[in-house]
Amino acid sequence: MKILIIFIIGIHLTAGVIHSHSYIYTGTSGIPGFPEFVSVGLVDGQEVNYYDNNLMEMIPKQEWVKGAVDADFWKRNTQNIIGTQQVFKAGISILKERFNQTGGIHTFQRMFGCELDDETGVTDGYMQDGYDGADFISLDLKSTSYVAPVKEALITKQKWDVADAERRKNYLTQECIYWLKKYVRYGKSSLERKVPPQVSLLQTDPSSPVVCHATGFYPDKVNISWQKDGQDLHEDVDVGETLPNHDGTFQKRAELKVTPDERKKNQFTCVVEHKSGDPIHMILTEKKIRTNSAGTGASRQNHQSSCFKVSLLEVFIESVYNKVWWRTFHSLVLRTKLFIKLLFKPE
Ligand SMILES: *[C@@H]1O[C@H](CO)[C@@H](O)[C@H](O)[C@H]1NC(C)=O
Numbered sequence: 001m002k003i004l005i006i007f008i009i010g011i012h013l014t015a016g017v018i019h020s021h022s023y024i025y026t027g028t029s030g031i032p033g034f035p036e037f038v039s040v041g042l043v044d045g046q047e048v049n050y051y052d053n054n055l056m057e058m059i060p061k062q063e064w065v066k067g068a069v070d071a072d073f074w075k076r077n078t079q080n081i082i083g084t085q086q087v088f089k090a091g092i093s094i095l096k097e098r099f100n101q102t103g104g105i106h107t108f109q110r111m112f113g114c115e116l117d118d119e120t121g122v123t124d125g126y127m128q129d130g131y132d133g134a135d136f137i138s139l140d141l142k143s144t145s146y147v148a149p150v151k152e153a154l155i156t157k158q159k160w161d162v163a164d165a166e167r168r169k170n171y172l173t174q175e176c177i178y179w180l181k182k183y184v185r186y187g188k189s190s191l192e193r194k195v196p197p198q199v200s201l202l203q204t205d206p207s208s209p210v211v212c213h214a215t216g217f218y219p220d221k222v223n224i225s226w227q228k229d230g231q232d233l234h235e236d237v238d239v240g241e242t243l244p245n246h247d248g249t250f251q252k253r254a255e256l257k258v259t260p261d262e263r264k265k266n267q268f269t270c271v272v273e274h275k276s277g278d279p280i281h282m283i284l285t286e287k288k289i290r291t292n293s294a295g296t297g298a299s300r301q302n303h304q305s306s307c308f309k310v311s312l313l314e315v316f317i318e319s320v321y322n323k324v325w326w327r328t329f330h331s332l333v334l335r336t337k338l339f340i341k342l343l344f345k346p347e
């Protein structure tokens with residue numbers, strides 16, 4: 001799973017630029033007010049197209065994408081994805097039976113895509129399905145066969161090895177690369193742009209961790225860390241994942257657990273490194289911290305409980321989200337998660 005994460009968010013240790021094209025499908029059941037099926041298409045981590053069952057239409061998410069695709073693209077892909085949506089719906093019913101479940105909230109997700117090293121021309125691909133946030137089945141490109149990590153997936157593997165593996169491999173190694181090359185050509189100026197991060201220090205209340213929050217940056221590669229008196233801190237620091245914003249930029253945060261006493265005795269600095277410029281150093285001072293409101297503790301509590309009613313859905317999203325499968329999911333989820341996490345005044 002780790003390898004896959006690194007792959008998808010595009011952190012690569014090789015010299016050449018690695019481009020990626022991927023799709024994430026999410027099917028859900030039992031979540032009122034939430035789409036039953038969502039598809040997000042990405043190029044280099046940038047959302048390029050979107051579909052959900054309410055919209056019933058695949059739509060472009062970047063201006064430049066419109067030029068990259070043929071006239072029939074949106075109609076053709078809408079037809080295909082409606083088919084996939086039906087397969088996912090039926091799939092969840094089948095899996096519920098297989099896992100002996102009657103009701104409740106369930107998710108079935110698929111991530112697949114390809115990557116291309118623009119210097120060496122080396123390509124790779126993957127496809128992986130997850131049920132309720134856990135690995136269910138994945139394709140092994142080398143052997144052109146499926147891998148079933150759970151017994152409930154064995155029957156699926158047997159079917160797909162015969163009916164689907166070859167076709168899927170063909171898509172990942174040929175068609176996906178074809179589209180990736182096309183997207184990179186048309187999206188060059190957007191994909192190669194550099195936007196610096198906005199960095200702020202946030203804290204819910206004096207006893208909670210201090211969050212160093214970098215947002216609005218592009219591309220997604222960023223290093224964010226805390227220093228104590230000029231030395232890198234690893235203990236008491238919790239670095240989050242890089243998350244996409246709705247506008248195509250990214251955000252990431254690093255939480256520092258520190259007592260008021262320690263803060264007085266030492267200097268803590270958040271350091272954010274990004275390709276767009278020199279490292280940003282934010283020295284932790286009382287003045288720089290943004291909190292929820294200027295009001296008293298009591299009024300802040302009231303504010304939080306009225307604005308941030310943590311519903312079952314949000315708790316669910318919060319817990320599933322951490323399991324990576326929801327990582328690149330729709331910005332609605334990201335915003336919900338961040339609001340819960342930071343309990344920050346949404347203005
Ligand atoms: C499903 O549940 C029934 C009734 O509780 C039980 O008898 C059966 O063994 C379960 N099957 C599986 C695959 O867990």
Ligand SMILES: *[C@@H]1O[C@H](CO)[C@@H](O)[C@H](O)[C@H]1NC(C)=O
Pocket residue numbers: 221222223273274275
């Ligand atoms: C992050 O740190 C690594 C290791 O020190 C370095 O190779 C990489 O260039 C840094 N990334 C950025 C965006 O500064």
